[in-house]
Amino acid sequence: MPPQNAGSAGVTNTGAPVPGVTPPPLPDPEPVKPREPVAAPPPVSPPVKEFKSQNQSEEYYSIKASVFNALIEAIDLTQLAGMDQEMAREEIRDVVTEIISLKNVVMTIAEQEDLLEDICNDVLGYGPLEPLLSRDDIADIMVNGADKCFIEVNGLVEQVNVKFRDNSHLMNICQRIVSMVGRRVDESSPICDARLLDGSRVNVIAPPLAIDGPTLTIRKFKKDKLTLEKLVEFGSISPAGATILEIIGRVRCNILISGGTGSGKTTLLNCLTGFIDQDERIITCEDSAELQLQQPHTVRLETRPPNIEGEGEITMRDLVKNCLRMRPERIIVGEV
Ligand SMILES: Nc1ncnc2c1ncn2[C@@H]1O[C@H](COP(=O)(O)OP(=O)(O)O)[C@@H](O)[C@H]1O
Ligand SMILES: [Mg+2]
Structure with a gap:
């Protein structure tokens, strides 16, 4: 016994x-999450932080879409999945460069690099979320439909200019995230919990339950977790x-x-x-x-x-x- x-x-x-x-x-703990300043409410639209590769025009998005479609026709994406990340990136880089020259797309070197990075992130990673996922200072990532993304840094929530092509692009990324732990999310099972490889916790709630598009919430895994001594230090x-x-x-x-x-x-x-x-x-x-x-x-x-x-x-x-x-x-x- x-x-x-x-x-x-x-x-x-x-x-x-x-x-x-x-x-x-x-x-008297310091508030863990200072929400809004106690004073006046923020102006109508708070500043939106911009990320390098996200700060693009409509034209950029349409070029990207056409290059992306050509890429899908040119290479077998499932084969890429089995490859080492670096090799896969090289492969994509070669094909995309060729597509760009074949299509006579006029782009600066910097734009071309952004485009490559974006496409690699879409094919191999979590798309527009990648730059956010790689930042250690972010506690939460909240995506409310394809056009709205918020992050929490040091207890403050701010909007960032991270956009998905449309809701189905966002849904694909959500599906890719949850399939890592053998789950699925779609209209017939629109609520899903999962976690990323690094231990970050993920929740997805999709339409029709989420009215304005797939809603993704990621609580990022903190490497340097707080200790009781630190909580004392903070006065918590x-x-x-x-x-x-x-x-x-x-x-x-x-x-x-x-x-x-x-x-x-x-x-x-x-x-x-x-x-x-x-x-x-x-x-x-x-x-x-x-x-x-x-x-x-x-x-x-x-x-x-x-x-x-x-x-x-x-x-x-x-x-x-x-x-x-x-x-x-x-x-x-x-x-x-
Ligand atoms: N005492 C504290 N002081 C400052 N930040 C804190 C404190 N406790 C937690 N946090 C931070 O607040 C966020 C949410 O904490 P968490 O423990 O995940 O909340 P819960 O489990 O209640 O949802 C995390 O980023 C965490 O690091
Ligand atoms: Mg918790």
Whole structure:
């Protein structure tokens, strides 16, 4: 019989006060996400940041479309997918350069480079999202239909001039992202959670549910995650509060962390997992895996949405139930 029953498994989760421990007085945290300045509302349209290869005219887009179509006819894209990225890029570069000269397109060298970069991103990567994905300072990327894209940097949301050709281009990119984790998104299953290879969390909601076009939200994976010391430094939590959390984490109290979206629940949970002993058996249940546990004895579980026939769904409840038969010492439920 497992030495540990469900009752003693530490459910590190989201927040009821721990019996016997007075919750630390709430410090005056700096707002995690300063939304709008308290003063006057922003002018009618806030400035839109422009990215090099996105700052193009209608003409550029139509040239790109015609070059792109010629490229698709000239090479086998599925073959490219199997190639090494660098080789694939070289291949595309050769063919596109040839197409440009055959079509007599007049372009500067810089425009041609932009075009090549754009096309490579479309064929091999996540299209117009690539420049955003490669930036480490971005916390969230929010795409509301083909023409509107917002990012969050240092707690502030700003609009950027990243555009997709049209909604079906955006939908293709969404589909490419979710197919990496064996999922699909279309009109018949318009909601989908997924994650990128780097651990970033992705949500797609498509028409007809999203009225103004496919809506993509990416919570970027942070490499340098926040530690409890940093939270103290920021004044998010008092030193005494941090000590209490450390004790709670170490002694396997049941913990519930609750709060609004983006309020720092996952960040705090990640901090607390640092206090779990190295030899504990930990099982995590998440909708899409984002926790970063360092302990060697960790099993990560993920829920599964139903397939097209509406079958095969595995819910959080199913996972937690199964956990109890896995001799857990800690169960971490990512989202309830
Ligand atoms: N105390 C904090 N101070 C500053 N930024 C924070 C703090 N806690 C979290 N963040 C940042 O806020 C964003 C959202 O945090 P996250 O933990 O993912 O929120 P939630 O899980 O509640 O949606 C992340 O970019 C994270 O780095
Ligand atoms: Mg979270």
